[in-house]
Amino acid sequence: MAFEWYEMQRRGLGSEFLDCVETALDNIADFPEMYQIAYSRFRGCVIRRFPFSIFYAVESEEIIVHCVFDNRRDPEKRH
Numbered sequence: 001m002a003f004e005w006y007e008m009q010r011r012g013l014g015s016e017f018l019d020c021v022e023t024a025l026d027n028i029a030d031f032p033e034m035y036q037i038a039y040s041r042f043r044g045c046v047i048r049r050f051p052f053s054i055f056y057a058v059e060s061e062e063i064i065v066h067c068v069f070d071n072r073r074d075p076e077k078r079h
Helices: 002-009 013-030
Strands: 037-039 042-046 052-059 062-070
Touching (some): 002 013, 013 052
Antiparallel strands (some): 042 052
């Protein structure tokens, strides 16, 4: 959904968004404890250049992504 919206704003911007999401996911995979706990057991990583965050939990040897959240929305809806 976000990809399509950004792509409608400017051709290629959707791909730039996905690249930034992928970079953030790579950082989370490499350094899962680096980001602060935002709520309960969920950590939050702000996606560079775009108003989105990735919320995830570290469980044993797994990283569970809870959501990719639009930071312009009501923060109560991210949990």
